[in-house]
Amino acid sequence: MDTPRFQNVHVMAKPIGPVCNLACEYCYYLEKHALYPATSSFRITDETIELFVRKYIGAQESPQVDFAWQGGEPLLMGLPFFERVVELQKRHAGGKRIANALQTNGLLVDDAWCRFFTQNEFLVGLSLDGPRELHDRYRRDSRGGPSFDKVVHALELLLARGVEVNSLTVISAANEHHPLDVYDFLKRQGIRFMQFIPLVERVADSSARKLGLSLAQPAGPGDFVRRPQVAPWTVNPAAYGSFLTTIFDHWVRIDVGSVFVQLFDVALGAWMGLGAALCIFSERCGTALILEHNGDLYSCDHFTYPDFRVGSIHDNLPLRDLVHSPLQVKFGNDKRDTLPRCCIECPVRFACNGDCPKHRFVTSPEGDPNLSYLCPGYKRFFTHIGPQMQVMAQLVSAGRPAAEIMGMLDQERAEAQWHSVKRNDPCPCGSGKKFKLCCGRNDQPATTGKHSTP
Secondary structure, three states: OOOOOOOOOEEEEOOOOOOOOOOOOOOOOHHHHHHOOOOOOOOOOHHHHHHHHHHHHHOOOOOEEEEEEOOOOHHHHOHHHHHHHHHHHHHHOOOOEEEEEEEEOOOOOOHHHHHHHHHOOEEEEEEOOOOHHHHOOOOEOOOOOEOHHHHHHHHHHHHHOOOEEEEEEEEOOOOOOOHHHHHHHHHHOOOOEEEEEEOOOEEOOHHHHHOOOOEOOOOOOOOOOOOOOEOOOOOOHHHHHHHHHHHHHHHHHHOEOOEEEHHHHHHHHHHOOOOOOOHHHOOOOOOEEEEOOOOEEEOOHHHOOHHHEEEEOOOOOOHHHHHOOHHHHHHHHHHHHOOOHHHHOOOOHHHHOOOOHHHOOEOOOOOOOOEOOOHHHHHHHHHHHHHHHHHHHHHHHOOOOOOHHHHHHHHHHHHHHHHHOOOOOEOOOOOOOEHHHOOOHHHOOOOOOOOOOO
16 A cells, blocks of 8 residues: 655644534534534543643654644633643643644634733634625524624734734635625735635435434545535535636735735645645645544544544554554545546646545546536636746746736736727827827837826
8 A cells, every 4th residue: 555654744633522602504513513422521631632732742753843723613612721732732842843723713712812822823713704794694603693793803803912813714605706805805804814615515415314414424435426415505616716716816916925815825836846735635635634522533624424533542552653544544545546537637637636535526527436526616726827827936936926926917918908009099108198199109009108107
């Protein structure tokens, strides 16, 4: 078996499991309560968290150890818990630098949390799906109340206290047709680091219903999903492709270097030949495990099901041995080894690599299984951005900032404007005269204006 060895191990911790103070209609994790029917408390114990911190730091070969905390809603663990986490990290660091990232819905964020995040250099991901009407469509509390105002208030607090913030925006049926509304809103709120996550969920099949779940498990390699029924909030593939390309076309002209979109950064890495920094676009996966509240380890956040339980942090084994177990290695290799023929022959495969295995439940036109549901959207997006990505890759490789592409595109647009103007058109220089009486006198076409710089 092809067994890769990774310098670092990444495990995302869910210290309170699926417990949350929101009841988002589209959430795939809330119903994971059903996988632990005998559990009365989903709070991770002090013994388990110390064991995790110690083993996780010990498993890393690089000088920096990156912890990630998610839920449910991890802030429900309370501030003393995370103060204890930081204490344990310092105790077991062994000279390594520790970094923490935490994903939150923001409802519990206050000044005390902000002070803690700032003092301990936490990167905070804040879930925000766009303007009020788009965000509140699915992100509501258990009584059906909206969450928008509380999330925006949390964002204002975080930014005012100097906390490093990324937005995480779920792209669903609610906001898929509003790309610039979403992007411009996030910019106006002061967000400079954005993540756009496509929402894809299938209605439960028989195996999921046996577990008490309403959403389907991801299809395994070679599984044939006869008639995949997606949940009503699932993003449309074509709309998702349009969403991404619309934002990219806007961003590449005015925001390169000042606004950072995770997907665009990852794509630039692919065009530079550096591979994918995001697991869904890597050739193989299996390097990002999940720690549940009781110490269980699963293959992936989207594969938290009994068949994908790798082991437990309580097992008398080094964490790296669990990551490199035959089950996990096969899980990672299957992403590459089960690609349909159309993916293998696709010109943008180097950027996509077939997408996340969770989304690969569609049959290809040739009849092969394991095609991503989002394939039409990603193929459109990666094909569309190719020319600009190539330019930016060349700029960065030459030691120049990628942001130079904005001036290059402005120049191209200006030259096209001058070359297309007709004699009786208003002069592009802005003089108010006809072109033939201004910069176009004597039938001499101009490429720059005489009275102003285009």
